[in-house]
Amino acid sequence: MTELAVRVTGLRKRYGDVTAVDGVDLRIRRGEVFGLLGPNGAGKSTTVGVLLGLRRRDGGDVRVLGRGPAAGNRRWRSRIGVVWQDESAPAELTVGETVAHFARSYPGPRDSRDVLALVGLADHADRRTAALSGGQRRRLDLAPGVIGRPELLLLDEPTTGFDPAARHRFRELVRRLAAEGTTIVLTTHDLDEAGAVSDRIAVIAQGRVVAEGDPDELRRRHGAGARVHWTGPGGRRRTEWTTDPTRTVTALSARYGGEVPGLRIVPPTLEEVYLRLTGEADRDTGADSRHEDITTGAPDAGDAP
Known part of the structure; x- marks a missing residue:
């Protein structure tokens, strides 16, 4: 885990007068699952394109699996798997034929049957891809990315269209690949x-x-901050958004003479943190405005019937 699969230092990329990437530094260890998050236009796709050697950088230094991507040869590329957001297998091929086709592109591929089992399509090998559901086609899109036993796997919005069962299988697949030593870079809007x-x-x-x-x-x-939930008089649920939950709970404890009924403290979600960091957070914290004034014990204006 101490050896770097990806090292990016001061990466810069411009398109005319627009600076798409402005001094990005990344250190991604071998066997690590690394999430790359950001809104549309933030520079994620450009960064991934540079990692793959598909786009040339204007500044900085990039090393992927020990070499500069711009000089990557066919053998180097065979060590990297990619699953793009908009991929789709040829409709006229069967699922099994599709996987076998991509297997021929790699020097030491996984067995096609094992790959179908990994992506949850073992029972659909003889089915034409045109007959698959959207979620099944997306699962099939994962197969070319993993069949070559990649050292580095880049996943672009891989779970689009997945139902809960498919998401669970995807998470198991990611954990298995990481345990085998595959480095995984995941770009997604799914927090x-x-x-x-x-x-x-x-x-x-x-x-x-x-x-x-x-x-x-x-x-x-x-x-x-955090949300503090408790049960007020008459069994009415209350919520207080606070940047000092300890102080809030102490005040509630004094108010209720000890134990606070139905007390629950909910830390900020990753989505809330993300929205705050990217400047997309709404000014409203999202907390329920109907809460007790725990200092005076009086209901606030929002509590009025």
């Missing part, structure tokens, strides 16, 4: 997915990394 599978996350906004760390660390360092 729950990123938080569930990523060892570390980098948030990019306006071409720069604005935060980096494991999901819990991001919540602790960049969360703006």
Whole structure:
């Protein structure tokens, strides 16, 4: 885990007068699941394109699996798997034929049957891809990315169209590949997915990394507060958004003479942290405005019937 699969230092990329990437630094260890998050236009796709050698950088230094992507040869590319957001297998081929076709592109591919089992399509090998559901086609899109036993796997919005069962299988697949030593870079707008599978996350906004760390660390360092829930008189549920939950709970304890009924403290979600970091958070914290004034014990204006 100490050896780097990806090292990016001061990456810059411009398109005319527009700066798409402005000094991005990344260190991604081998065997790590790394989430790359950011709004549209933040620089994620450009960064991934540079990692793959599809786009040339204007500044900085990039090393992927020990070499500069712009000089990557066919053997180097065979060590990298990619699953793009808009991929779709040829409609006239069967599922099994599709996987076998891509297997021929790699020197030591996984067995096609194993790959179909990995992506949850073992029972559909003889089915034409045109007959698959949208979620099944998306699962099939994963197969070319993993069949070559990649050292580095880049996933672009991989769970689009997945139902809960498919999401569960995807998470198991990511954990298995990471346990085998595959480095995985995940770009997604699904914050729950990123938080569930990523060892570390980098948030990019306006071409720069604005935060980096494991999901819990991001919540602790960049969360703006927490929601305190409790049960008020008459069994009515109350919510208070606060940047000092300890003080809020202490005041509630004094108010209720000890134990606070139905007390629950909910830390900021990864989505709330993300929206705050990228400048997309609504000014309203999202807290329920109908709450008790726990200092005076009087209901606030929003509590009036």
